[in-house]
Amino acid sequence: MAPVATRQPPRLADRSPGITGAEIVAELVPPPQFDHASFESYRPDPDFPSQAAAVEKLHEFAAVWRAQRPGGFFSRSRKPKLELPGIYLDGGFGVGKTHLLAALWHAAPGRKYFGTFMEYTALVGALGFADAVKQLQGARLICIDEFELDDPGDTMMMTRLLGALIETGTRVAATSNTPPNSLGEGRFAASDFLREIQAMSSNFETVRIDGLDYRRRDTTGRAVKVEPEDLERMVSVMLERGEHVTQDDFGALMRHLGTVHPSKYIKIISGVDVIAIDDVFLLTNQTDALHLVAFIDRVYDAEIPIIASGLPLNEVFDAEMLAGGYRKKYQRSQSRMVALTTGELPPHAE
CATH class of the missing domain: 3.40.50.300 (P-loop containing nucleotide triphosphate hydrolases)
Known part of the structure; x- marks a missing residue:
C-alpha cells in the first residue's frame, strides 16, 4: 500500500502581494493589541517618574479636544493650556511609547491616522506627495510610530508632509527611533530628530520617557x-x-x-x-x-x-x-x- x-x-x-494607497490608508490604525489602549490602562513604573509625567503631558495635549466636547467627564471650567501642534515621545524600547501614542489616538475625535514611519512613506510612494497630502488633510491627528532617521531623503519628505498638514490644523504625535551612527540614548535621538526637521522643530514638544524594557x-x-x-x-x-x-x-x-x-x-x-x-x-x-x-x-x-x-x-x-x-x-x-x-x-x- x-x-x-x-x-x-x-x-x-x-x-x-501588491498593495495600493487605499489599502495602506485603511491600515492606518493602531495594531490590534492597542485596540483598547488608554492613558488609564498605561502602568507607569514608579522607579521612573518620567513615565507618569509623560501621561500628564499627553493629557494636556488632548485637553484641546476634551474642551471642545460639551459636558461629560473630561469637561473643565478653565480653558485648556495652549499647546504646540506636535508632540514627540522620546525614549528607549519597551517603555510604553506605542501604548501612549495609541491612547492619544483613541482620545482624538474625528478623522485620524496611526501608522509607522514606513507606512506613511509607502503611502507617499503609492499616491505621490500631492495626493498623499490630499488624503491626509483634514485629519485631527496624525500619529507616527518609530519616526525613522535612517534615510535622509525619506526623513525630509516626511517633514514636508507634516509641515503641509500642520498648516491646515492637523496635530501630530510621534515616537522616536535611533538615527544611524548614533550610539547615544534618548535625548541624542531627540535632538537629531528636531535638527532634521529644522524649521518644524518649533512645532514639537519633546517628552522624555525613561525606563526599562518591560518585555x-x-x-x-x-x-x-x-x-x-x-x-x-x-x-x-x-x-x-x-x-x-x-x-x-x-x-x-x-x-x-x-x-x-x-x-x-x-x-x-x-x-x-x-x-x-x-x-x-x-x-x-x-x-x-x-x-x-x-x-x-x-x-x-x-x-x-x-x-x-x-x-x-x-x-x-x-x-x-x-x-x-x-x-x-x-x-x-x-x-x-x-x-x-x-x-x-x-x-x-x-
Whole structure:
C-alpha cells in the first residue's frame, strides 16, 4: 500500500502581494493589541517618574479636544493650556511609547491616522506627495510610530508632509527611533530628530520617557529554539488541527524579504496563525538584518507566534551590528523575538 502523502505547509516565501494607497490608508490604525489602549490602562513604573509625567503631558495635549466636547467627564471650567501642534515621545524600547501614542489616538475625535514611519512613506510612494497630502488633510491627528532617521531623503519628505498638514490644523504625535551612527540614548535621538526637521522643530514638544524594557521583566531574555524534528512534529500537529501555519527555510525567507518592499510585509503574514522557521543562522549583512527587523515588527504587531530551529532568533545579529548605529533598533527586535518565541506576548506591546 502506497504511503499517504504528508501535507506540506505553505511558505511565506511564495507570497508576493501588491498593495495600493487605499489599502495602506485603511491600515492606518493602531495594531490590534492597542485596540483598547488608554492613558488609564498605561502602568507607569514608579522607579521612573518620567513615565507618569509623560501621561500628564499627553493629557494636556488632548485637553484641546476634551474642551471642545460639551459636558461629560473630561469637561473643565478653565480653558485648556495652549499647546504646540506636535508632540514627540522620546525614549528607549519597551517603555510604553506605542501604548501612549495609541491612547492619544483613541482620545482624538474625528478623522485620524496611526501608522509607522514606513507606512506613511509607502503611502507617499503609492499616491505621490500631492495626493498623499490630499488624503491626509483634514485629519485631527496624525500619529507616527518609530519616526525613522535612517534615510535622509525619506526623513525630509516626511517633514514636508507634516509641515503641509500642520498648516491646515492637523496635530501630530510621534515616537522616536535611533538615527544611524548614533550610539547615544534618548535625548541624542531627540535632538537629531528636531535638527532634521529644522524649521518644524518649533512645532514639537519633546517628552522624555525613561525606563526599562518591560518585555524583559518577565522573560529569560533568550528566544526559544526547537530541534528540527520537533519543529516538523509541531507543524504537522498544527496542520492536522486546521491551524494556518507557514514553514520557511530562514535563508530562503531572508532572500524573499529582500525582494518585497517592507510596506507589504503585513500582507505576507495575513491570515497566518503560526510562523515556523527552519535553520536560523547568524546574519552578517546589515540590509538583511534591517529587513528582518521590519518583518519582526509586523509579526509582533499581528501577535503571531514563531517557532524556529537553529540559532535562537534573538542571536541573529552579529557583534558588529550590535555595536553600530542601529544598535537600539536591533535590541528592540531582539526583545520582540524573545516574546514571539516564548509566548510572552504582552497585552500592550510597547
